[in-house]
Amino acid sequence: MSLHVTTTIKHSTLNATLHGVLRRGGADVLQFRGIKYGHVPARFTAPIAVDDWAGANVDSKEYGPRCPQQAFDVGYLLRLPEDVELPREREDEFECLNLDISMPASEARVGERKREGLLPVMVWIHDTCKIVETSVKESKPVIVVAMQYRLNIFAFGDGKGPRNLALKDQRLAIDWVKKHIAGFGGDPENITVAGESAGAVYAHAQVVGNAPVKRAILMSGTLEMSPPRPLSNEATIVAPIEAKLARIGSSLRTATAEQIIEALTEANMVSMWLQQSPDEPELSEWTRTGNASSLLIGDVEYESILWRNGIEALTPQMIVDAFNLAGEHSGELRRAYNITGSRATPSKTGALDFINDTRFSWPIRKLSRAWRAGGLPVYGYAVDQANPWQASSRAHHAVDLVLLFGGLDLSFNPAAAAVGDEMRRRWIAFVNGEAPWSADTTFAFGPHGISREVDAGGLAARRRTAQMETLERVEPAQLGAVFAALAAGRVSLLN
Structure with a gap:
């Protein structure tokens, strides 16, 4: 254009x-x-x-x-x-x-x-x-x-x-x-x-x-x-930046924007x-x-790629210790996500799956349920179309933006281009006040360029719905403790 x-x-x-x-x-x-x-x-x-x-x-x-x-x-x-x-x-x-x-x-x-x-x-x-x-x-x-x-x-x-x-x-x-x-x-x-x-x-x-x-x-x-977090947590963000700026005789109020960005980078505030x-x-x-009055909501298959390098640096025992913070539910949770102290690869994969579910897929499921309970239509979707340039990277976080907005030439990958076309048509229908698909189904975009509605069984084949049932039985504070132990300080766009 x-x-x-x-x-x-x-x-x-x-x-x-x-x-x-x-x-x-x-x-x-x-x-x-x-x-x-x-x-x-x-x-x-x-x-x-x-x-x-x-x-x-x-x-x-x-x-x-x-x-x-x-x-x-x-x-x-x-x-x-x-x-x-x-x-x-x-x-x-x-x-x-x-x-x-x-x-x-x-x-x-x-x-x-x-x-x-x-x-x-x-x-x-x-x-x-x-x-x-x-x-x-x-x-x-x-x-x-x-x-x-x-x-x-x-x-x-x-x-x-x-x-x-x-x-x-x-x-x-x-x-x-x-x-x-x-x-x-x-x-x-x-x-x-x-x-x-x-x-x-x-x-x-x-x-x-x-x-x-x-x-x-x-x-x-x-x-x-x-x-949202309590105001008492502000110091964990503000204090390290103020300390770095103080070394150059400045502060958050007086420093230049460039100095503040440099301090953010040095403090690894991402x-x-x-x-x-x-x-x-x-x-x-x-x-x-x-x-x-209506909601369109969904995720991509591999949201937790953002934590991949951070989780790879953990030992299996560190992952087990994190899951043990779930208290009486720790054993059930470890079994659900295949966490063991002796198997590194399954444990690291399971930790990423847990992060994916607790921060993305499961909250989407709960919010959808709440809106439907209020009598409002919810249109759920799942993006499973792999990255157009490197399919082995899977349908990772933010790949849906590449597909939806169409600002990059995807003609070399007709399957990805077809999924992008389908997403735009469905999003436009929703913005126009139409039902983009049946509210009783989930719309699956990909893989392999194929987009279609799927029932509950089809969604279970694409997302860990059984593991989410386990999450329902665990106290939110316990899940939060496990997540914090696994994920805090380990997120990055360079994954």
Whole structure:
């Protein structure tokens, strides 16, 4: 897809003229990029909305900056060929509250659209032009909004001000969409929030926080995967970073963004968590459905690849010791996951399976059950299509993004391309308010390019449903202790 012309929209509620770009492809897509939805007045402060441009001409042809963050080789996890160049993004902690809007070019005459002609909207955090293009081909056009927001310690804070700043940024963006998307031809009453991994955790948090969304798509993540932790735990994040900055005569409040990122890297801070803040008491009520009326949720077959190298470094006895933290359930749990002190490979594989189930597959199963108990439709899926470039890496964490968004050429692997096409069709149907498949089944994407609905037996052949029955009998605190002993400090994208 290539850029050809500039396009312009006069937007009444923003009081602005926005200049975007037309991307030519299988179906033409209009993009308005880098639109500021908020402003960060100072580090670790709550965001302020940007709603009125006072009649200005707004250049929306270039992507806006992202939040400063540690450099990771994303291609490592995704198994991308080394000659694939990913775009370099600008970074600015104070100007990162921006979003990109992608819409079908055929819907450009937005000023003349009546209420009944407005399009469904999906709010996401990744590039999504291929979804918009496919939606046009399917005659089910959608508008996609991709947001930037604060990350890592810039979102976590220093314990002296507001917490969960990423959540506050995201909610501001969703509220911005609610107020202004009609000016782009989108329906403010028909918003789907979606995310993958940490993005899914955030999307789930927005649902339970009563964000004005009609549907949710949670890919490989729920609030139970990364539950909010007590404020008393803040020091384990803040103190090591402050100590490293103090050595150069600085602090989290005064250091440059570059110095903070360097301190994060030195402290090996690769992940953080939501906080149990009095500003968001509802986060502990993870089964709340908020304003949403339906859910699309699922996982990939090998989520726990993120811990593979860390688990490989453990001895069988260390793994046994971790499972023994389950108390009276330890024997049952070890048998379920084939954990022994004398067999290294089965024990390490079993530890990865346990992490996979307790943080991904089992929470998805429990959340689905809770929503269905409330009478709401849940559409479960399982992605089993292997990595297109290295099938031996299996259907690992984040490979679903490669398949779904279609930003990389998969023509060399027709099976993977077919699964990606099928995922986009089903996701678009859901965003349009249709049932993407029967709520009584699970939709299996792959392996071998074959996508179809499966019953409970078919799901049991793909996921460890018997082991999950064992997990149901163990106290959450005991499972948490086992997980912490196995996984703490051992997660990495370089797996």
